[in-house]
Amino acid sequence: MGKIINTEYSMIQGSYWMIFGVICSFASVFLLSKGYSNSEIGIILAAANVLSVVIQPVVADFADRTKKISLIGLSQIMTVMLMVLTLGLFAFEKKNLALAVIFVMLIAWHTTLQPLVNSLSFKLQETGINVSFGLARSVGSFLYAVLMAVLGILVEKKGVSVLPITAEVAMAMLLVSLAVTKHHSDKAKAANHSISDRRLSGAEAAAAEDTCEPDEEINLIEFIKRNKVFFLLNIGVLGVYFSNAVLNFYTMQIAVDVGGNSEDLGLILSVMAFLEIPTMLFFNPLRKRFRCETMLKFAGIMFTVKIGTIFMAKSVTLIYIAQCMQPVSFALFLPAMVNFINEIMSRGEAVKGQALYTMMITVTSVAASILGGIILDVSGPKMLTLISTVVTGLGALIVVASVDKVKHNK
Secondary structure, eight states: OHHHHHHHHHHHHHHHHHHIIIIIITHHHHHTTTOHHHHHHHHHHHHHHHHHHHHHHHHHHHHHHHHSHHHHHHHHHHHHHHHHHHHGOOOOOOOSHHHHHHHHHHHHHHHHHHHHHHHOOOOHTTOOOOOOOHHHHHHHHHHHHHHHHHHHHHHHHHHHHHHHHHHHHHHHHHHHHHHHHHHHHHHHHHHHHHHHHHHSSSHHHHHHHHHHHOOOOHHHHHHHHHHHHHHHHHHHHHHHHHHHHHHHHHHHHHHHHHHHOOOHHHHHHHHHHOOOOOHHHHHHHHHHHHHHHHHHHHHHHHHHHHHHHHHHSSSSSHHHHHHGGGTTTTHHHHHHHHHHHHHSSSSSHHHHEEEEHHHHHHHHHHHHHHHHHHHHHHHHHHHHHHHHHHHHHHHHHHHHHGGOOOOOOO
16 A cells, blocks of 8 residues: 555656646746747746745645645645646737736646645655655656656647646646545555554543644744844855756746757756756765765855856757756755754754745745846846856855854754
8 A cells, every 4th residue: 555655646746747847847938939028927937936925825724724625635626726727828829918817826826736745745644654755756857857858849849839738638647646645545544543543542542642742933033033144044045046046937048049949948957857866866875974064065066057057058068068967956955955954953943944945945036037037138148147157156155154154953
């Protein structure tokens, strides 16, 4: 049963990241084809990120409080809503306000689904089965990589009409994966409860629950005051992730500037995702050999080297070569930062630490989408990659200077 649920959760992650590839990674390709300018695309992407920040806590709170709808059930409802929104993309040939609103809602709703999909691994563990999030996330990267390679070729040959069709197929896969996972997890949970009921009476179980201590509640402003150096480190994170956000949104425009096309975009994204897999799979062995602080400093520098290499590119080939730094930049920085926060902070503060880190990524995504679009329209891709290199370099310097000075609160 455990192997079955792990396989199904891997397919949930895979389907989710395939949807991300179609909707988010090819957003510029789709919107450019409809007549939007780079600045308009930037505003749409920024609005989607801001809206997701508003929606996420509401949905998360509902997921925590409701007893009528399971986490899988809520994920299924959100997936159906994504499918309905995606149908709206077929209705418009050229840019208009309605299409922009649909696209904003589509990206925001999809982004809101991510924490539910990630949390599902912990919910599934309540069935008594050890669900491997790292393995499932690696499957997500693998299926994303395969789809991007194929999708780039299809878009180049058939046009952007294949994008909403592919999205609907991936969403249908997600719905099926969620339904099958629910069926098997319910069976596993029923079997697990049957065993537990024989070991522990209801009164004893209630007493055991009453002894659990609640998480420490800490105000975010108070947290920042108590952790000034950690806040400074996160300012560095904001800078480091700026180039990553720019590449997420505008790789198409950067590739076209040096002679690339949609097929190249797909292959660039595919190579990038494939190269993430080894680092994420084998992060635990790396963690045993290197301190998280060391990995964060090295990854921050490699973020700068990567975007700097893309700035110097005079052909698509050098952009491909730059992706070889993905395993030691993004794929290393993300797990190292998450583990670093958990290592240095108490349980209550760690929640706020992770929230601050996520907030900085969102802020830099909004900034990169708006500024990136404006810079592209005013000065072109070269200026965008130059500014990104400078901002990322400054962010890396802050990370290098501050990470070792963050106080340990455990």
